[in-house]
Amino acid sequence: xxxxxxxxxxxxxxxxxxxxxxxxxxxxxxxxxxxxxxxxxxxxxxxxxxxxxxxxxxxxxxxxxxxxxxxxxxxxxxxxxxxxxxxxxxxxxxxxxxxxxxxxxxxxxxxxxxxxxxxxxxxxxxxxxxxxxxxxxxxxxxxxxxxxxxxxxxxxxxxxxxx
Amino acid sequence: xxxxxxxxxxxxxxxxxxxxxxxxxxxxxxxxxxxxxxxxxxxxxxxxxxxxxxxxxxxxxxxxxxxxxxxxxxxxxxxxxxxxxxxxxxxxxxxxxxxxxxxxxxxxxxxxxxxxxxxxxxxxxxxxxxxxxxxxxxxxxxxxxxxxxxxxxxxxxxxxxxx
Numbered sequence: 001x002x003x004x005x006x007x008x009x010x011x012x013x014x015x016x017x018x019x020x021x022x023x024x025x026x027x028x029x030x031x032x033x034x035x036x037x038x039x040x041x042x043x044x045x046x047x048x049x050x051x052x053x054x055x056x057x058x059x060x061x062x063x064x065x066x067x068x069x070x071x072x073x074x075x076x077x078x079x080x081x082x083x084x085x086x087x088x089x090x091x092x093x094x095x096x097x098x099x100x101x102x103x104x105x106x107x108x109x110x111x112x113x114x115x116x117x118x119x120x121x122x123x124x125x126x127x128x129x130x131x132x133x134x135x136x137x138x139x140x141x142x143x144x145x146x147x148x149x150x151x152x153x154x155x156x157x158x159x160x161x162x163x
Numbered sequence: 164x165x166x167x168x169x170x171x172x173x174x175x176x177x178x179x180x181x182x183x184x185x186x187x188x189x190x191x192x193x194x195x196x197x198x199x200x201x202x203x204x205x206x207x208x209x210x211x212x213x214x215x216x217x218x219x220x221x222x223x224x225x226x227x228x229x230x231x232x233x234x235x236x237x238x239x240x241x242x243x244x245x246x247x248x249x250x251x252x253x254x255x256x257x258x259x260x261x262x263x264x265x266x267x268x269x270x271x272x273x274x275x276x277x278x279x280x281x282x283x284x285x286x287x288x289x290x291x292x293x294x295x296x297x298x299x300x301x302x303x304x305x306x307x308x309x310x311x312x313x314x315x316x317x318x319x320x321x322x323x324x325x326x
Binding site: 024027031037040041042047050052055061063082086088089096097121122126128130131132133135145149151152153154156160 | 250
């Protein structure tokens with residue numbers, strides 16, 4: 001199991017690694033433990049497992065886990081690498097579904113986790129890292145702005161009712 | 164050459180089809196003919212051709228062209244299909260680099276083009292369509308809101324200096 005980076009916070013070590021199938025329930029737990037995520041999760045485990053297989057098989061995606069020294073999953077984020085024609089045919093890295101367990105917040109761990117993701121995007125040749133964040137997540141916007149992100153865009157979404 | 168949809172506006176027919184390599188210069192021209200795009204394009208043709216090859220080879224991407232009955236390329240948009248763990252393992256469709264030639268605007272053509280993209284996302288099983296738009300593009304936000312999009316998010320970006 002390849003450790004992608006070790007993050008040290010207050011003398012405690014955390015590891016970033018590629019997510020494995022066995023991590024899926026813990027990652028879904030992190031996604032659901034959130035004011036907005038709470039109402040969005042709760043599908044069958046098989047739906048999450050199928051999604052994991054598809055993400056894991058894609059060369060354009062990297063689902064990452066953050067683990068404590070105990071092995072417990074305490075964070076997750078998803079990176080998507082999108083080649084475009086615009087900006088001279090640039091590659092962009094997109095962050096989605098970023099979560100750090102509430103027991104591990106306010107210690108700088110999240111910032112180091114995102115910094116790893118930014119470095120991973122740079123290493124793959126991305127010219128841009130982008131994300132959207134719900135307008136209600138004021139603290140998250142400040143967090144990303146401290147890391148250098150600029151809130152230059154509006155994010156618009158359209159839900160599709162599946163038949 | 165498969166026509167994905169015929170759009171009729173004021174008695175004139177336009178076609179949506181998958182972009183081909185020969186369309187790249189016209190698509191780049193559309194990307195550059197824009198207040199924000201103007202300063203972003205101008206790379207070597209080989210960079211755009213390489214990007215096209217990568218996009219075209221990806222099963223997670225669909226680069227679309229809108230053509231007039233003359234065959235002229237008058238619009239482009241890029242769709243990326245992103246499987247995630249969140250929202251029950253949902254697939255989302257993402258729109259980037261949407262352009263319609265200035266000679267074809269204000270006739271409802273752009274709305275029909277986006278409606279095709281939404282339908283394509285639905286057909287592939289997406290539960291969500293998303294995009295970001297620069298905060299200065301007020302008219303674009305109104306355009307997307309008329310199509311049902313909700314500006315619920317902030318879009319944050321971080322430029323990476325390539326070494």
